[in-house]
Every structure is written in structure tokens, then in C-alpha cells.
Amino acid sequence: NEPKLTDAQKASHIDKIIAVMSGKGGVGKSSVTSMLAVSLMRQGYKVGILDADITGPSVPRIFGVTGRAGVSKTGILAPQSRDGIKLMSLNLMIETEDDPVILRGPLITQIVNQFYTEVVWGDLDYLLIDLPPGTGDVPITVFQSLPVDGVVMVTSPQSLANMVVRKAIKMVRNYKPPIYGLIENMAYVQCSDCNHRMEVFGKPQGKDEAERTNIPFLGELPLDPTLAQLSDAGKVEDYQSPVFDQIAKRLAEEIKK
Numbered sequence: 001n002e003p004k005l006t007d008a009q010k011a012s013h014i015d016k017i018i019a020v021m022s023g024k025g026g027v028g029k030s031s032v033t034s035m036l037a038v039s040l041m042r043q044g045y046k047v048g049i050l051d052a053d054i055t056g057p058s059v060p061r062i063f064g065v066t067g068r069a070g071v072s073k074t075g076i077l078a079p080q081s082r083d084g085i086k087l088m089s090l091n092l093m094i095e096t097e098d099d100p101v102i103l104r105g106p107l108i109t110q111i112v113n114q115f116y117t118e119v120v121w122g123d124l125d126y127l128l129i130d131l132p133p134g135t136g137d138v139p140i141t142v143f144q145s146l147p148v149d150g151v152v153m154v155t156s157p158q159s160l161a162n163m164v165v166r167k168a169i170k171m172v173r174n175y176k177p178p179i180y181g182l183i184e185n186m187a188y189v190q191c192s193d194c195n196h197r198m199e200v201f202g203k204p205q206g207k208d209e210a211e212r213t214n215i216p217f218l219g220e221l222p223l224d225p226t227l228a229q230l231s232d233a234g235k236v237e238d239y240q241s242p243v244f245d246q247i248a249k250r251l252a253e254e255i256k257k
Ligand code: ADP
Pocket: 022, 024, 025, 026, 027, 028, 029, 030, 031, 032, 058, 133, 185, 186, 221, 222, 223, 224, 225, 227, 228, 229, 231, 232
């Protein structure tokens, strides 16, 4: 009883689908998803991002992609970023970027499903799904209906203190895809003049939390004004970060296991 594939699915070969999740908003999930995509692409992988944060889409803005998605006989054509990352987001389908999306849950989850079934993704090594924060409708739909291979959990020191991360981890465990790892974003600030590392929110807890919950720890990221500026300007692909590249490398290794 195999489900019938759409033309878009027949034209797409996606090796691994990775959902990027956070317990709450504002921890930098979309930024981390975008930079992971960039780092994986720099390692030679073909990458796409499905922006499943329907009511708060930020991926097109981070990449500076403003064009509308095209449509062909086969399906919806995902626009590409400057350096070749395929993107799909509701913001690439609406008239004006700042129009609000006023839809109830069932419609939102339907759109997320269609972003998987009706978009011509082509050949991809990795499709990253930028989930909305928390454990609501969309994450449930994604875990139930899409063939997710694994999950990356993004946290910040504050979200670890809140234990919202553990709720998200427990939710994923109900649906069984493996958690490839935990990334602690905004863990510290590094002074660009003297290299001093300042732990603004106290000692980072990500590594300990990963051990407690039995998840690989992929690494900690600094709070870096350059990343915020480049993301706001739609130039995330100009951001250079050996720390991100390391984390993406570790992620690719975890996925291969
Ligand atoms: P989320 O998707 O979790 O809601 P975003 O990725 O939209 O969070 O990030 C929220 C804000 O924080 C954005 O303005 C983004 O540019 C900024 N930001 C995220 N991560 C970092 C970081 N490591 N350093 C500096 N700014 C960051």
C-alpha cells in the first residue's frame, strides 16, 4: 500500500531529511538552520531548506531571496539562493513579504505537507526543515507525515534553563526519528579585540544537557553581531565561521552513523 507519488516527488531525490527544532522561539533556530545549510553546501553537499515556520517565515530574508516561486507542469519550483541552496517558504508565494499569514492549524499543516509533496526539490543530499518553535501542530505533522531521517535540536542558555528543550526532546522520542545532536547557540561572546570569551548567560549548559539526555553534542556557537547583521541584510552566505563548519562536519558524521 505505497502512497502514490506526485510528479514533483518523482522528480526529486532527497537523501536525508533533517528537521531543525527548538523548544522555544528566539534561540536562533532559523539562523542556525541557514548557516548549517551554508556550511554543508561548502563541504560539497546539495542542500535545500523547507521553511515550515509558516506564520513566521524568516529563511528567504536571511538569504536575501525575494523572487516568487515558479510553477511548472511537474510542480512548484524552489528558488535558489545566490550560492545554490534551494529554498521554499510561504514568503516566496505571497504578494508582499510583510503580509500576515492568517490561517488556522489544518491549513498551515496542509501547506507544510505540500512544500514536501508538490515542490520540485531535484537531487538533494540534505533537506533541512526549519520547524516553528515548540511542539505544536506543524512539528506533529512533519513527524507524522514526512519521512524525517533525524532531528537537530537548537538551544540557547536561557532555553536550557527553561527545560523547554527537554519537552521537545521527549516529543521527538515519541515519533522515533533519531536526534543527530544538540547545538547550543548564543553560548558566549568572543571579544574581537582581545579574544576574551564572555559567558553572558552563565556557564553554557548544552554539553551537560546533551549528556543527561543521551544526545550527541554538536557544539556551541557564539553570539556574533556579524551573523546578526549579515542575516538581517540577506547575506548569510558571506558569513565565515570555522565554528559552524566544525558543527556541520560533526552533523554530517552523525548522519552517516
Ligand atoms: P528563531 O528561529 O529561533 O526564532 P532566529 O534565527 O530568527 O531565531 O534568531 C533571532 C534573532 O537572533 C535574529 O535577529 C538573528 O539574527 C539573531 N541571532 C541568532 N543567532 C545568533 C548568533 N549566534 N549571534 C548573533 N545573533 C544571532
